[in-house]
Each structure stands twice: as structure tokens, then as C-alpha cells.
Amino acid sequence: MSKPRRPKRAVDGILLLDKPPGITSNAALMEVRRLFQADKAGHTGSLDPMATGMLPICLGNATKLSGQLLASDKAYRATICLGARTDSGDADGTVVESASVPAHDAAQVIAMLDASCGPQTQIPPMVSALKHEGKRLYALAREGVEIARAPRDIVIHQLKLVDWQPMQWVIDVQCSKGTYIRVLAEDLAQKVGTLAHLTGLRRRWVTPFRGTQYALSQLQAIASDGGHVALDACLLPLSSALVQWPKVVVTGPQAAQLRAGQPIAVQDSAASEVGAAQREVAVLDGEGVAISLAVWRDDGLLWPKRWLSRDEKP
Structure with a gap:
């Protein structure tokens, strides 16, 4: 006999979740919704399973603002491994091509990053949540199907080199909505004559949020110790999404x-x-x-x- 469903609550607000690695954004969303027993929940832009960092979760009537937040600028810290390309563009995929890495130094990378900012177009990857005729591209990719993707307009506001190694870069990225950092990493590596994939990706912030982020483990502990009253204290009001x-x-x-x-x-x-x-x-x-x-x-x-x-x- 199945357990009776827990009643849903009318709770409204925005939670800044620090998504852990290894799970989908939707799985993280469902756990937050379960903890809050929220009647409605939605996130404001997926992070890949490997990625960590800020995932704003809208609960209740805050879901009505999801569209506005999807269009927000975002910031990431990306770790880029040079010399190999994977079928997914990150470390979760399989290496499909390797290449030598030409000699270069940090100064060259900084100059290249500065020249790579501004409005541009980007072709989305096959391993993505975009749809073609009602089917997710990542599902088609698993079937070995390749679909032509139209380039999309994006803006790279800032690229900053945080750490340089001959085979690895760590960069900070500020960009517009719709930017795939996996594709950006491949494009940047191509400019120095090699291949690349992501081995780390953390979303640092989503406009207009810079506040405290909560890990799932923190939320679970808060729920255990203080129940819904303590959980609700973690939420931002709807007006926090409208400061601009x-x-x-x-x-x-x-x-x-x-x-x-x-x-x-x-x-x-x-x-x-x-x-x-x-x-x-x-x-x-x-x-x-x-x-x-x-x-x-x-x-x-x-x-x-x-x-x-x-x-x-x-």
C-alpha cells in the first residue's frame, strides 16, 4: 500500500540553492520542493549534472517570475582541460578526439580572452536540453542522431583568467542568457590551436542575486531541526527578483x-x-x-x- 501524499503548502519565495555535482537540476528542484512541501516550484535555468553553484528555485507564486530570471545575465568559474574533446563537452562525456597543445603563456591567453568578449553567435551543443520536434537534443545524441542547430545570439560581457597551467585554464565568465560554457571552452581552445573540454563548472551568481546559497544538506538539516518555519526563513521575497x-x-x-x-x-x-x-x-x-x-x-x-x-x- 502506497504512503499517503503529504499535503502541499502555499509558500512563496525564492531559494538560492547551491546545486551539488552529480545530479540534474530537476532532481535538485524536486528535493527542494519536497522539503518545503511547496504547491508549485520551478528553477530559472538548468545547470549540467557536473556543474555546481547558484540555482535559483522559485516556489509558489515566485514561479511567475521564472521567465524574467531565465533572461538574466550569469557568471561562472570554468576549469578547462586542453588537448581533448569529449562528446558532451565536459568530463562526463567520452573523449572523441585528442590534439597537441601549442606552446603558449598566460599573457597570450589574457589577450585572447579580452578579444573574445562582446556580442557573438554560438551554436548550441547536441548534448543540451533544447528540443527538436518535441524531443530533447541530448536524447537524440544518445541515439547517435546529429541535428543541425541554428546559431544563437549571445553576449560575453567579461572573461578573466584566474589560473593558468600549460594544459589547464581556470577562467571567470560573465555572459548573457543562452550561453553554453562547454561550447565557449571549445571555441577559446580553438583560438590557440587545440581542443578542450570542461572539467569543472560553478555558477557564481545570477542577476540580480548575490546572496547566501544553501546546499541541499544544509536544507535537510534545517528542515530536521526547525521544520517549515526555519526553512521559510531561507527564502527571499518576490521583490528580490525585481530590484532592477x-x-x-x-x-x-x-x-x-x-x-x-x-x-x-x-x-x-x-x-x-x-x-x-x-x-x-x-x-x-x-x-x-x-x-x-x-x-x-x-x-x-x-x-x-x-x-x-x-x-x-x-
Whole structure:
């Protein structure tokens, strides 16, 4: 006889998980959801099983912000092994090609990294979660199927050499969404005339988060010692994901209008000018709690886009 399911909780917030190596992002997400007994959960951009580091987990109504966080810039520390390419681009794969490593020094690598920053295109790897006709590319790759992938626009904001060895580089990367560090490592190695794959990858931060990250083992201990009250203290509010957004504070009646799908007029001219320039704004109640995303339209009114609060009647 199967065990009865534990009841789900209405818990809203963002957890900065320090994903451990060796598990998928989805497996980490499911463990967090289980610990919090959250009714809804989602992450904001997968990390490969080998990778560690920041994986923002959105619980409850914070899942409504997942799309905004997916588009955020990210920072990584990558360890690149020179002289061999694997079928996955990292140490989890099988070496499929080897090459000699031309003599080079740290100064040459630094110059090459500086020249490799800026807008560019990148072809996603076959071993990825992208889909082709409804099927994940990594599943097709396991079947030996190779699919042509269209190049995607990315931006490499910064590349910094942290450590140099003749056969290994450690670099810090700041980049836009959609950047595959495995592919970047191969491309950088090609510029010095060799092959490469990742042997380590850690995501350091995801815009706008720089806060404390919690390991799964920490969360399990917190849950054991303090239960849900202690776990919930680890969560960031929804507004933490919106720190870079222009904000508008509304009254109770205005919030009710937005909740009903009706536009509102905002008298704060400064807020209106900022919002009109950026179109999308975060709407806060009188206590500073994020209750909605909204959009300025050409009629000068603020129109609701996505309601964030659980309150049916603001």
C-alpha cells in the first residue's frame, strides 16, 4: 500500500540553492520542493549534472517570475582541460578526439580572452536540453542522431583568467542568457590551436542575486531541526527578483483594479517617465510587497500583466 501524499503548502519565495555535482537540476528542484512541501516550484535555468553553484528555485507564486530570471545575465568559474574533446563537452562525456597543445603563456591567453568578449553567435551543443520536434537534443545524441542547430545570439560581457597551467585554464565568465560554457571552452581552445573540454563548472551568481546559497544538506538539516518555519526563513521575497525594475506603489483601490484586469492612472510623474521608457514595471503595495507586473501602454495607463499575490481580493 502506497504512503499517503503529504499535503502541499502555499509558500512563496525564492531559494538560492547551491546545486551539488552529480545530479540534474530537476532532481535538485524536486528535493527542494519536497522539503518545503511547496504547491508549485520551478528553477530559472538548468545547470549540467557536473556543474555546481547558484540555482535559483522559485516556489509558489515566485514561479511567475521564472521567465524574467531565465533572461538574466550569469557568471561562472570554468576549469578547462586542453588537448581533448569529449562528446558532451565536459568530463562526463567520452573523449572523441585528442590534439597537441601549442606552446603558449598566460599573457597570450589574457589577450585572447579580452578579444573574445562582446556580442557573438554560438551554436548550441547536441548534448543540451533544447528540443527538436518535441524531443530533447541530448536524447537524440544518445541515439547517435546529429541535428543541425541554428546559431544563437549571445553576449560575453567579461572573461578573466584566474589560473593558468600549460594544459589547464581556470577562467571567470560573465555572459548573457543562452550561453553554453562547454561550447565557449571549445571555441577559446580553438583560438590557440587545440581542443578542450570542461572539467569543472560553478555558477557564481545570477542577476540580480548575490546572496547566501544553501546546499541541499544544509536544507535537510534545517528542515530536521526547525521544520517549515526555519526553512521559510531561507527564502527571499518576490521583490528580490525585481530590484532592477522600475517600481510603482499603488493604493488598495488601485490594486483591486489591477487584480480585476483594469488599467490604472498613476499620478507619480517620475515613476511614469521611468516606466514609460522601460514599458514593464513592478507594482508594490503600501508595505513594499510585489503584487503584480504591469505594462505602460501608449494610452498612458498602467495595464496589469501578471498578478503575483495569492490574495484574490487585494
